[in-house]
Amino acid sequence: MAKSKPVGHADIASDKDNNLNGYLMIGFLIFIYLLTIVSFWLWSKTLLPESGSEHGSRIDNLMLVTMILIFIVGILTQGMLHYFAFIYRGKKGKRAIFYADNDKLEFIWTIIPVITLAGLIIYGLFTWTDIMNVDRDDDPLIVELYAKQFSWHARYGGNDNTLGEANVRLIEGVNELGVDPADPNGHDDKVVSELHLPVGRKVLFKIRSQDVLHSVYMPHFRAQMNSVPGMITQFALTPTVTTEDMRKTDHIIEKVRNINEIRANESKDLVAKGDDPLEPYEFDYLLLCNKICGVSHYNMQMKIVVESEEDYNAWLAEKPTLAEQLKKQ
Amino acid sequence: MSAHEQVHALEDHHDDGFGHHHKETFITKYVFSQDHKTISRQYMITGIFMGVIGILMSLLFRLQLAWPDHTFTIYEILLGKWGENGIMDPSVYLALVTIHGTIMVFFVLTAGLSGTFSNLLIPLQIGARDMASGFLNMVSYWLFFISSVIMLCSLFVEAGPASAGWTIYPPLSALPQAIPGSGTGMTLWLISIAIFIASSLLGSLNFIVTILNLRTKGMSMTRLPLTVWSFFVTALVGLVSFPVLFSAALMLIMDRSFGTSFFLSDIYIAGEVLHHQGGSPVLFEHLFWFLGHPEVYIVILPAMGIVSEILATNSRKPIFGYRAMVASLLAIGFLSTIVWGHHMFVSGMNPFLGSVFTFTTLLIAIPSAVKSFNWITTIWRGNIQMNVAMLWSIGFVSTFITGGLTGIIVGDSALDINVHDTYFVVAHFHLVMGISAAYGFLAGIYHWFPIMFQGRLMNKNLGYIHFWVTAIGAYGIFFPMHFVGLAGLPRRYYTNTNFPYFDDLADINVVMTVFAIITISAQVIFLYNFFHSMFYGKKGPQNPWHATTLEWTAAQPHVHGNWIGPIPHVYRWAYDYSKLNKDETDYVIPGQDYVPQNIPLMENEDEMNH
Numbered sequence: 012m013a014k015s016k017p018v019g020h021a022d023i024a025s026d027k028d029n030n031l032n033g034y035l036m037i038g039f040l041i042f043i044y045l046l047t048i049v050s051f052w053l054w055s056k057t058l059l060p061e062s063g064s065e066h067g068s069r070i071d072n073l074m075l076v077t078m079i080l081i082f083i084v085g086i087l088t089q090g091m092l093h094y095f096a097f098i099y100r101g102k103k104g105k106r107a108i109f110y111a112d113n114d115k116l117e118f119i120w121t122i123i124p125v126i127t128l129a130g131l132i133i134y135g136l137f138t139w140t141d142i143m144n145v146d147r148d149d150d151p152l153i154v155e156l157y158a159k160q161f162s163w164h165a166r167y168g169g170n171d172n173t174l175g176e177a178n179v180r181l182i183e184g185v186n187e188l189g190v191d192p193a194d195p196n197g198h199d200d201k202v203v204s205e206l207h208l209p210v211g212r213k214v215l216f217k218i219r220s221q222d223v224l225h226s227v228y229m230p231h232f233r234a235q236m237n238s239v240p241g242m243i244t245q246f247a248l249t250p251t252v253t254t255e256d257m258r259k260t261d262h263i264i265e266k267v268r269n270i271n272e273i274r275a276n277e278s279k280d281l282v283a284k285g286d287d288p289l290e291p292y293e294f295d296y297l298l299l300c301n302k303i304c305g306v307s308h309y310n311m312q313m314k315i316v317v318e319s320e321e322d323y324n325a326w327l328a329e330k331p332t333l334a335e336q337l338k339k340q
Numbered sequence: 341m342s343a344h345e346q347v348h349a350l351e352d353h354h355d356d357g358f359g360h361h362h363k364e365t366f367i368t369k370y371v372f373s374q375d376h377k378t379i380s381r382q383y384m385i386t387g388i389f390m391g392v393i394g395i396l397m398s399l400l401f402r403l404q405l406a407w408p409d410h411t412f413t414i415y416e417i418l419l420g421k422w423g424e425n426g427i428m429d430p431s432v433y434l435a436l437v438t439i440h441g442t443i444m445v446f447f448v449l450t451a452g453l454s455g456t457f458s459n460l461l462i463p464l465q466i467g468a469r470d471m472a473s474g475f476l477n478m479v480s481y482w483l484f485f486i487s488s489v490i491m492l493c494s495l496f497v498e499a500g501p502a503s504a505g506w507t508i509y510p511p512l513s514a515l516p517q518a519i520p521g522s523g524t525g526m527t528l529w530l531i532s533i534a535i536f537i538a539s540s541l542l543g544s545l546n547f548i549v550t551i552l553n554l555r556t557k558g559m560s561m562t563r564l565p566l567t568v569w570s571f572f573v574t575a576l577v578g579l580v581s582f583p584v585l586f587s588a589a590l591m592l593i594m595d596r597s598f599g600t601s602f603f604l605s606d607i608y609i610a611g612e613v614l615h616h617q618g619g620s621p622v623l624f625e626h627l628f629w630f631l632g633h634p635e636v637y638i639v640i641l642p643a644m645g646i647v648s649e650i651l652a653t654n655s656r657k658p659i660f661g662y663r664a665m666v667a668s669l670l671a672i673g674f675l676s677t678i679v680w681g682h683h684m685f686v687s688g689m690n691p692f693l694g695s696v697f698t699f700t701t702l703l704i705a706i707p708s709a710v711k712s713f714n715w716i717t718t719i720w721r722g723n724i725q726m727n728v729a730m731l732w733s734i735g736f737v738s739t740f741i742t743g744g745l746t747g748i749i750v751g752d753s754a755l756d757i758n759v760h761d762t763y764f765v766v767a768h769f770h771l772v773m774g775i776s777a778a779y780g781f782l783a784g785i786y787h788w789f790p791i792m793f794q795g796r797l798m799n800k801n802l803g804y805i806h807f808w809v810t811a812i813g814a815y816g817i818f819f820p821m822h823f824v825g826l827a828g829l830p831r832r833y834y835t836n837t838n839f840p841y842f843d844d845l846a847d848i849n850v851v852m853t854v855f856a857i858i859t860i861s862a863q864v865i866f867l868y869n870f871f872h873s874m875f876y877g878k879k880g881p882q883n884p885w886h887a888t889t890l891e892w893t894a895a896q897p898h899v900h901g902n903w904i905g906p907i908p909h910v911y912r913w914a915y916d917y918s919k920l921n922k923d924e925t926d927y928v929i930p931g932q933d934y935v936p937q938n939i940p941l942m943e944n945e946d947e948m949n950h
Contacts, residue, residue: 023885024654024727028800032726035808036734042812043738046819054823057844059758067758074755081745088741092716096734099655099722107656107723107918107933111948116717117661117710124709128702131748135702136695138754143691160518160609179608189608222609223512224621226686226761230828233758235686239621240511241605244688270843292840299839301761301830303505304512305519306431309833 026103033100040093044086056269059230060262063296063317065249066142067233073138077131145247151215154206156298157188158218158225158238160305163298163313164188165206169199169332179221179240185336188219198334201327206298206315208250209323215247228301229315231257237302250317257317258294267294364900372482374474375900379481380459381792384785386488387452388870392863393492394443397436399860404428406846406853408835422500430834434503435521437832439495441506442529444774446536447491449639451484453781454578457642458547458571460788464891465565467556467908469901472549476542483539487532494528502529505832507632510603510624514595517610527596530589537586544575544582551575556890558910562666563937565889565914566659569666570645573673577634577641580677585631588624595619625687629680636773637676640740641669643780644711647733649914650787651715653887654730655722656933658915661714668707675704685753686760694753701751705744712741723918723933727885728803732783735811736776742815743772746822761832764825767818775814782806782866789873790884794897796877797884802869806862813859817852824848888936889914908938913948921945 024032062068099107145151155166155174166188168174175197181189190197208214218227220238227246228235236246257263270292278288300311318326331339373379400419403412415423422432459477463470471477494501503521504513508529516523551564551572564572591602595616603624604616652659659665681689681697715737724730746768749755759765789798824845829836836842883892890910894902916935919928921944928935928945941947 024725024730024800028804029724029726032731032804033724039808039811043742043815043819046815050820050823054820054827054848057823057827057848059826059828070754070758073752074749077749077752077755081748085742085745088712088716089738092719092734092737092741095716095719095722096724096726099719099724101656101723101725105723108721109658109917109919110660110717110721111658111915112661112663117664117714120713121664121706121710124706128705128748131752132699132702135698135752135754139691139695139698139752142754142757143694179606180613182608182613222607223515223518224509228761228828228830230758230762235757235760237687239688240607241618241620242622242688266844270840273843273846274840289840292843294841297839297841299828299830302509303434303832306434308434309430309835310838312839 024101026101029100029102033097036093036096036100040089043089056262056265060257060260060266061252062231062233063250063252063257064232064234065251066138067231067248069138069141070233073134076134080127080131142247145215145245147215149213151213151247152209153215153217154208155188155217155219156206156227156238157221158227158300158304158311159221160223161300161307161311163204163206163300163311165203165313166190167201167203167327167330168196169201171196171199174217175200175333177219182221185339186333189221190333192337198332200333201330202333202336203330204313206313207323207326208315208317209320210250210253210317212320213247213249216245218244218246223304224302225300225304225311226302228299229296230299231296235301253317253319254294254296254315255318257296263294267292372478374470374478375898376459376463376471376474376477377792377898377902379477380456382481383451383455383459383484384792386485387448387456387781388867390443390447390488391452392867394440394448395860395863397440397443399856400428401433401436401440402853402856404433404834406850408837428834431500431503431520433834434505434519434832435501435525438503438505438508438521439491439501442491442502442533445506445635445639446533447488449774449777449781450540450635451536453777453784454571454574454638454642455481455484455543456781457567457646457784457788458543458575460792461565461567461891462547462550462571463554464791464894464902465568465889465914466551466554466559467890467910468550468554469903469907471546472554473546477546480539480542480546483535483542487535487539490528490532490535494525494532497524497528499523499525501525507628508592509628510592510595510621511607511609514592514604515607515609515614527593530593530596534586534589537582537589540578540582544578547571547575548579556907556910559937562663563910563913565645566648566662566665566669567642567645569669570641570648573669574638574641577673577676578638581631581634581638584627588627588631591627592624622684622687622689625684626680626689629683630677633680633683634676636769637672639777640773640780641672643736643777643783644669646780646784646787647715647736648718649887649889650729650733650783651718651737652915652917653787653885654725654727654733655719656725656917657718657722658913658917658919659714660717660720661710662913662915664710665714668710671707672704675700675707679704679751682751682753682756685756691753698751698753702748705748705751708740708744712737712744725885727786728798728800728807729783729787729885731804731807731811732779732786735807736779736783738811739771739779739814740776742819743768743770743776747772758828759825761830762825763821763829763831766831767821767825770821771814771818775818785870787885788891789877790880790896791891791894793874793877795879795882796873797880798873798877799869802865806865806869809862809865810859813855813862816855817859820848820851824852883936886932886934888916888934890937893936893938910937911940912937916948919945 157164173196175194176191220240225238274289296315298313411426422429499520594600601616601619607614679701682701
């Protein structure tokens with residue numbers, strides 16, 4: 012090419028700018044990769060432990076497959092993007108290729124995502140359907156989760172494993188959940204503010220709200236469902252690891268040790284200021300509110316205990332039934 | 341006869357009656373102007389102003405998240421009674437995240453981005469004197485202005501502004517007993533958004549009509565620059581979806597003020613049962629997301645168009661796969677209206693619907709992937725001019741890919757169960773539509789600054805610093821945020837100190853906030869560069885980036901009507917960069933690696949399909 016007029020002038024981008032920014036593109040690519048590596052190295056231990064529920068491990072598998080896939084695609088495409096930006100950085104007199112179309116190429120990179128996504132969609136939909144479709148033949152334990160600003164209650168169906176009808180219009184005195192006193196199914200119901208679950212038994216949560224939207228979020232069980240005023244939503248799961256056993260897993264031991272180290276350091280500062288030190292932390296399953304519900308949304312939680320069938324029965328036996336509570340009133 | 345003379349010779353044959361100048365006063369020229377270029381600048385300045393407020397809000401709540409136990413005097417200064425003694429009140433935290441979201445999504449990335457560049461580029465790039473209706477265009481801006489003023493006023497009402505999240509789900513947003521912000525603050529929010537919707541609809545109608553009817557001779561739809569295509573699809577999507585938000589807002593107003601029960605049922609709050617019965621919050625979620633999801637595409641599509649244009653221009657190459665790019669814009673536009681339910685997998689709606697929405701949602705990854713591959717191929721074997729706009733465009737592709745890939749996780753109903761409403765989602769959408777769209781906005785500003793401000797250029801070196809600090813900072817904020825989400829931390833928590841389980845996330849929060857402070861500081865460089873260059877910027881040549889599109893042939897300094905004399909005609913598509921002549925000895929125009937759209941086909945070149 013004989014007399015190519017140089018593209019541009021100093022304010023478009025000089026060769027110096029192109030070079031500098033070309034190298035910075037490579038630097039940036041390295042930054043992204045390093046950030047990924049460092050983040051994993053520093054913060055993998057903060058992630059959730061292995062799933063404490065049966066369906067949860069299926070979600071974790073799907074998550075792993077998806078993650079591997081997106082990391083491969085991400086690393087390759089980011090690599091190409093920044094490498095091309097570097098290697099094809101402009102130079103005076105250089106000629107770009109006039110390359111406007113290539114049907115074959117475009118077909119390939121349309122069809123590859125189609126196939127990959129078809130696989131992911133099918134895998135995802137099977138998992139989703141299995142989780143969400145509750146088979147009542149399994150005779151699941153029925154537990155109501157009841158949300159209000161800013162606390163949780165759980166209601167067990169009692170000996171008949173059947174919940175009494177309820178409506179917020181019936182709330183009165185100790186009958187905080189509005190259970191219909193006229194419904195015989197409700198007499199043996201038990202209302203508690205700490206959720207205990209027997210390990211290995213399927214639980215079907217029936218979820219209600221008293222006031223605004225809330226969301227039942229149990230990250231360790233990979234479970235979440237909104238709690239909606241005016242309707243009953245549901246979610247079923249089978250806890251597979253007791254609280255005690257979960258505390259003994261490597262991941263939780265390491266996490267709790269780390270947390271207690273942080274808390275010990277903070278306590279030192281607090282004591283120096285004349286405040287009480289923080290209590291040492293011990294792992295428990297949690298139920299958190301995960302839908303903005305008001306000023307104290309950030310502190311709407313309930314402890315969950317997963318234990319053996321016997322421990323669970325012993326714990327529940329001590330709780331008064333609704334009929335007993337109403338009589339006392 | 342040189343190419344330019346040829347054009348002039350041709351143009352002499354047609355005149356379409358430009359030149360009926362009427363005297364303009366300061367008011368008609370700068371305030372109630374009907375000139376699309378002035379309206380575009382008004383949108384831009386308003387958008388930037390709102391952006392500054394929205395971003396400063398994020399700075400405040402990032403401080404709170406990183407150091408929940410510390411007191412900051414700045415809270416007291418900026419938040420008044422909600423920051424007494426330097427302690428942030430939990431209710432104002434929720435107000436900050438709510439208004440941050442509202443401002444950034446609607447006022448900055450919808451009106452600021454699409455309003456600025458649709459207005460500026462549609463007439464200039466299709467070869468029109470102005471919008472189809474200059475008057476409606478003016479009304480559209482001033483409605484937007486009123487809606488911005490109302491939104492800002494809502495910050496000063498006694499009980500505080502709306503604080504139910506930008507998604508304003510009832511019953512929380514409907515009941516002042518539930519949260520203080522749902523009183524007057526929420527009323528003003530709804531009024532503001534209703535006016536905003538009217539503004540947006542007037543704008544969209546104008547854009548569509550202008551693109552369909554006012555293209556200059558030779559500007560067939562397949563010769564439109566991708567910017568115009570993206571504005572076209574954006575306007576269509578807005579036209580279809582915004583009215584639905586309007587109806588949702590109207591029904592919410594009725595529930596709040598007139599005792600109807602569209603969204604409310606069986607509520608016991610503050611010690612009493614409300615009379616509402618039979619409504620459903622899930623209905624509101626459907627209506628909200630019927631706009632809400634297309635909305636994120638309304639935000640990202642114009643950025644895609646801008647980036648396509650800048651990548652091609654500065655790679656000195658045609659955009660790769662023009663037809664596929666148009667097709668994928670249309671596909672994304674269409675699919676965006678049938679995926680809204682993926683925000684509602686765990687809302688209590690029928691799980692079967694969840695399956696359908698997973699299917700449609702993952703489909704949208706296909707056109708998005710095609711676009712990303714085509715952008716990468718566009719820079720492949722280019723002669724890349726690393727000017728500031730180009731850097732933002734490459735940055736856009738990078739953040740769009742990173743954020744888009746995690747969409748495959750949150751869009752999959754089974755996986756969404758555990759990451760829904762956690763920081764994972766926050767990280768995902770900030771990268772894919774927040775940061776990416778902001779990059780598109782900035783790319784556009786750096787690139788078209790000369791068109792807006794009488795040929796002046798923004799300072800290049802300040803632009804480089806602005807880009808690199810922002811690019812590193814943005815990843816520094818949002819990449820670690822995925823980990824916080826995967827650790828199970830819900831969003832919209834004022835503090836997580838009530839959960840010792842999350843104590844080990846404290847240092848990630850500090851890292852994110854430090855990066856946020858750095859990134860936000862870098863925007864000061866931009867603001868300085870922007871306002872300084874507006875008055876003192878170096879004047880560039882008529883066509884500084886050597887681009888092919890028509891806006892660079894318009895009169896400088898501007899006139900209302902864009903071209904003195906006849907409107908140029910168009911003879912080719914917008915991407916004849918580095919096209920060689922038949923013998924492949926030199927470019928089509930010897931020594932010049934681009935052929936503007938208004939240059940007729942040369943004897944020595946092959947005709948392409950466009």
